[in-house]
Amino acid sequence: MAPKCKTGCGKNAILKRPKTGDALCRECFFWAFETEVHNTVTAARLFRRGQYVAVAASGGKDSTVLAHVMKELNQRYDYGLRLVLLSIDEGITGYRDDSLETVKRNRDQYGIPLTVLSYEDLYGWTMDDIVKQVGLRNNCTFCGVFRRQALDRGAAQLGVDQIVTGHNADDIAETVVMNVLRGDIARLQRCTAISTGTEGSIPRSKPFKYTYEKEIVMYAYFKKLDYFSTECIYSPNAYRGYARAYLKDLEAIRATSIIDIIHSGESLAVRDAARLPTQGTCSRCQYISSQPVCKACVLLQGLNQGRPRLGIGKSSKVQERARETEGESGDRSEVDSATVTVGAG
Amino acid sequence: MQLTVEFSGGAELLFGNVKQHRVTLPDRGDGDSVWTMEGLLPWLRDNLLKERPELFMQGDTVRPGILVLVNDADWELLGQLSYKLQPDDTVVFISTLHGG
Ligand SMILES: [Zn+2]
């Protein structure tokens, strides 16, 4: 039989918390989970009264739980926020169709308005069309780069003050490990920040920075929250790499590894003399970019010129190729800066 | 012994995309009819799983990242592999490895 709840409430425990090892009952777990997110949010002063906040909603477990908890905390602690769900439709038939249905149910269940923006609206291409051009080798590069900008562009269209994403402690620890392996000092410095985005871009924050994936999934399970889980049809098995498997192995040995890795990332100091890439703006779409032309614009140029491999590979080579071939044919829209106000306000 | 076994969070994809299964575990015939989680896991792999066994098990336990509950309690509270199954127990496997 399961042990009694650690709090002494008298009920049977249903979960062993990975962070502390405590055994908690259902109600005490809900309370602990929500209170910790609230403490994270208040300690980092993430929100100000009256702010308009977009919850990046994919229909998956993390963003579904985030939408639920944001609504809950906004009411319980009277944050005074106006919330909106923001979903990106990559245009993947049979994958995104189903998850968008999930987001629509979340909209109705939580009473939060929903805006859906498609890659086709933003870039002139659906992922289905892109896969027809580039095949199944580099399609995830396109999808990832476009998604990153799509959220910002969507947020700018909505006029929100900030975006919250469902990135959890496991995701952040994974990113720390990846950036160590790649030797990417600039990203390593930024990736543990709970809130990112300064001059010109809309801030993004991660209320689940210290929340374990296990607890998010258990919370969804015990609250019977409706989320969508399947593999992207274009990248079966690609959903997690070696870094994730490595982390999960570590967690099985010692559950606090996840938080320990985040703390290591946070306490990392870079010598003042180290040269870090400076953030500028893309000369074509004005989106923030460390290169003269942002990755999305280079990828788009390749697609529109029928040379989809243009934007794949080392960034120095890519920039060179993009410059050489610029203007060869300017047909379907580049990321259209006229319709977007990222960076302007 | 009969059990209900459920898969979700993407784990069902390995089991013919069926979320709930009613399974009957055979008597072991040696007078010892005790089934533990340690015995159940390879039995499910060999009798119910349809594809990619390496995404379900690693060594003699579930792949890290798959959560297990018995009668709605975290199996980490119940001794994990050593838990002795009772008739009509409900065992739930939830993958945390699919999509965010
Ligand atoms: Zn309790």
Ligand SMILES: [Zn+2]
């Ligand atoms: Zn650009």
